[in-house]
Amino acid sequence: MSEKYGIIASFPDTPSFFHAAEKVRDAGYKNWDTYSSFPVHGMPEAQGQPRSKVPVFTFLGGITGFTVGLLMVWWMNAYDYPIIVRAQPFFSPVFPFPIMYELTILLAAFGTLGGMFITNLLPQHYNPLFNSDQFLEVSGDRLVIAIEARDAQYDVIATRQFLEEIGGTDIEEVSA
Amino acid sequence: MATTTQDSSMDATNAALLSKVQPAELNEQPLVTNNRDFNWVTDKICRIVETRTPTWWWICMAVALMTASFTGLGLLWLVSTGVGVWGLANPINWGWAIVNFVFWIGIGHAGTLISAVLCLLKQGWRTSINRAAEAMTIFAVVCAGIFPLFHVGRVWFAWWLFPIPNSNVIWPQFRSPLEWDVFAVSTYGTVSVLFWYMGMIPDLGVLRDRAVQRLNKGVYEGGGAIANKLAEGMDHFRKNFYAILAMGWRNAGNHWRNYEMAYLVLAGLSTPLVLSVHTIVSFDFALAVLPGWHTTIFPPYFVAGAIFSGFGMVLTLMLPLRALYGLHDLITQRHIDNMCKICLGTGSIVGYAYIMEFFIAWYGANPYESFAFINRAFGQYWWAYVMMFSCNVFTPQLFWFKKVRENAALVWIMSIFINVGMWFERFVITVTSLANDFLPTSWGYYSPTMVDILTFFGTFGLFSVLFLLFLRFLPLMPIAEVKFVMPGADPHAHHGDEKIDQH
Numbered sequence: 307m308s309e310k311y312g313i314i315a316s317f318p319d320t321p322s323f324f325h326a327a328e329k330v331r332d333a334g335y336k337n338w339d340t341y342s343s344f345p346v347h348g349m350p351e352a353q354g355q356p357r358s359k360v361p362v363f364t365f366l367g368g369i370t371g372f373t374v375g376l377l378m379v380w381w382m383n384a385y386d387y388p389i390i391v392r393a394q395p396f397f398s399p400v401f402p403f404p405i406m407y408e409l410t411i412l413l414a415a416f417g418t419l420g421g422m423f424i425t426n427l428l429p430q431h432y433n434p435l436f437n438s439d440q441f442l443e444v445s446g447d448r449l450v451i452a453i454e455a456r457d458a459q460y461d462v463i464a465t466r467q468f469l470e471e472i473g474g475t476d477i478e479e480v481s482a
Numbered sequence: 483m484a485t486t487t488q489d490s491s492m493d494a495t496n497a498a499l500l501s502k503v504q505p506a507e508l509n510e511q512p513l514v515t516n517n518r519d520f521n522w523v524t525d526k527i528c529r530i531v532e533t534r535t536p537t538w539w540w541i542c543m544a545v546a547l548m549t550a551s552f553t554g555l556g557l558l559w560l561v562s563t564g565v566g567v568w569g570l571a572n573p574i575n576w577g578w579a580i581v582n583f584v585f586w587i588g589i590g591h592a593g594t595l596i597s598a599v600l601c602l603l604k605q606g607w608r609t610s611i612n613r614a615a616e617a618m619t620i621f622a623v624v625c626a627g628i629f630p631l632f633h634v635g636r637v638w639f640a641w642w643l644f645p646i647p648n649s650n651v652i653w654p655q656f657r658s659p660l661e662w663d664v665f666a667v668s669t670y671g672t673v674s675v676l677f678w679y680m681g682m683i684p685d686l687g688v689l690r691d692r693a694v695q696r697l698n699k700g701v702y703e704g705g706g707a708i709a710n711k712l713a714e715g716m717d718h719f720r721k722n723f724y725a726i727l728a729m730g731w732r733n734a735g736n737h738w739r740n741y742e743m744a745y746l747v748l749a750g751l752s753t754p755l756v757l758s759v760h761t762i763v764s765f766d767f768a769l770a771v772l773p774g775w776h777t778t779i780f781p782p783y784f785v786a787g788a789i790f791s792g793f794g795m796v797l798t799l800m801l802p803l804r805a806l807y808g809l810h811d812l813i814t815q816r817h818i819d820n821m822c823k824i825c826l827g828t829g830s831i832v833g834y835a836y837i838m839e840f841f842i843a844w845y846g847a848n849p850y851e852s853f854a855f856i857n858r859a860f861g862q863y864w865w866a867y868v869m870m871f872s873c874n875v876f877t878p879q880l881f882w883f884k885k886v887r888e889n890a891a892l893v894w895i896m897s898i899f900i901n902v903g904m905w906f907e908r909f910v911i912t913v914t915s916l917a918n919d920f921l922p923t924s925w926g927y928y929s930p931t932m933v934d935i936l937t938f939f940g941t942f943g944l945f946s947v948l949f950l951l952f953l954r955f956l957p958l959m960p961i962a963e964v965k966f967v968m969p970g971a972d973p974h975a976h977h978g979d980e981k982i983d984q985h
Binding site for chain 1: 521524645651652653655657659661662665666669673676679680684687688691692694698725726729730731732734739741743744747748751752754755758762765962963965966972974975
């Protein structure tokens with residue numbers, strides 16, 4: 307039974323693709339996704355997806371950067387090996403601010419990129435969808451909705467019929 | 483029932499209002515002209531890297547490599563002989579190296595401005611130029627980094643700048659703006675690479691899929707047997723190369739959701755970053771108690787100048803590319819207009835800063851400060867000041883005229899003037915203040931040596947080498963983002979209707 311990955315269907319233009327996604331969402335499917343070579347405005351809502359969790363990783367990175375910057379300057383210039391420079395204090399929260407600022411941004415940026423990979427479960431170089439020639443055309447202008455076989459509601463005949471009803475064409479069963 | 487009547491009465495009121503007001507039709511220039519479709523955009527951009535390397539590319543690459551070798555030889559000469567081969571001598575110990583550093587770092591700023599600030603401001607026109615501008619940023623930072631690195635004198639000790647204990651177990655000293663600069667520039671370089679790479683992931687996926695599609699079809703005809711074999715081999719290479727970089731991107735709605743969030747967050751992070759970088763570069767000067775350097779106007783003035791010079795460089799690069807690759811439908815007159823206007827705006831800020839510096843020098847009633855400025859304009863470096871002022875203040879004012887903005891050749895020449903003018907600005911700031919400070923007995927005159935000149939000249943070659951490689955192997959424009967601003971990508975457009983809903 308599990309030899310099939312799922313069914314893919316194509317849609318002729320962005321509005322019909324968008325509305326079809328809303329219908330799949332309303333039909334109660336869980337393991338499915340839309341595929342387009344550009345982000346479609348409002349698609350996360352149409353797919354019933356929550357807000358992305360990427361900012362959590364950004365925040366964690368930023369906090370780490372800020373703390374590391376602060377502690378590093380204090381430890382290096384005031385604690386481990388204090389050096390007298392002009393009449394300046396060994397430590398103050400003011401002069402290391404550029405360091406803290408830059409490290410906050412640096413680690414927040416790494417957090418963001420890493421967060422994008424983690425939330426998207428990338429890198430994942432193999433996916434059964436890549437076996438479909440039609441799916442590869444998503445990189446051009448094809449707009450595809452794929453419903454996976456592991457979805458509880460999945461049924462080869464009913465799902466195919468459903469995709470046809472909502473305007474899908476070129477329906478293809480993709481092997482796993 | 484009640485709501486329907488209310489709705490219809492509202493509609494009637496709206497209709498009555500509209501007929502009275504007679505709103506003008508807003509004719510916005512499309513960002514992609516000639517009604518191109520998605521496949522055209524994909525093909526146009528991908529073919530730049532997929533078709534045979536054009537002859538001009540090889541010629542440019544040869545010239546660029548030869549030019550870049552000047553930097554290599556200059557640095558080799560410097561390291562093997564000593565810093566004396568540069569024109570530095572008391573009292574001017576910051577010469578061309580620092581001028582070139584500030585010049586290149588400033589060039590980079592336009593890339594981040596286009597990719598981050600204009601993204602936050604939802605400027606759709608940034609899409610077709612942002613990738614190349616970001617590449618420009620990174621390569622400019624590479625060129626910039628060389629100068630302070632070798633300016634430390636003993637380059638093999640440059641790692642002392644990093645927070646690692648040196649051989650005497652002494653840490654770097656964080657009370658110096660030069661140390662802040664190390665962090666600012668290295669963060670800037672790193673974050674720019676991350677931003678650039680993340681923006682490229684979907685397009686790398688497109689290039690990967692196209693290589694796989696061609697390999698699946700297996701049709702390699704048209705050339706001789708060897709040429710066909712070579713084309714197939716290249717597609718195998720592309721399939722693997724782009725697959726590794728694309729990380730398995732598959733254009734899923736879920737991917738786009740997280741990607742768009744990450745992109746927005748990175749834009750939000752890069753905006754304060756880009757403002758901080760040139761601010762901290764200006765601290766290198768402003769924190770010294772030298773007349774002409776010790777001013778609070780420096781951070782905003784440096785940032786505006788950086789954006790000005792960066793847009794100059796974007797124009798210098800994009801106008802020839804547009805002509806070479808026939809990208810007129812993607813980089814339209816609207817794009818050029820907007821870039822010229824940004825040059826005009828930031829150029830005017832720079833001009834204002836030049837004049838304001840003079841005013842404050844007089845108003846501040848500090849004799850050293852007023853001397854420093856009069857000396858800048860009329861002293862031994864008057865010629866540099868004239869170059870700077872005429873290129874940076876007068877040149878962009880021509881961009882007020884539509885006729886000028888529409889003449890691509892003229893815009894290109896003016897963009898060169900901007901680059902030259904901004905280099906001279908850094909020269910004027912760095913050298914004049916050092917040459918004539920408080921005591922006339924310690925005055926001096928600085929001139930660069932041949933090694934200075936060739937090392938700087940060579941960085942243009944290095945920059946070109948990197949940019950040419952980028953052109954050949956990576957997508958020049960963000961395909962996904964260009965598609966996103968096309969009418970066909972609007973999910974709320976009516977079927978078969980030309981007009982797009984505004985929402």
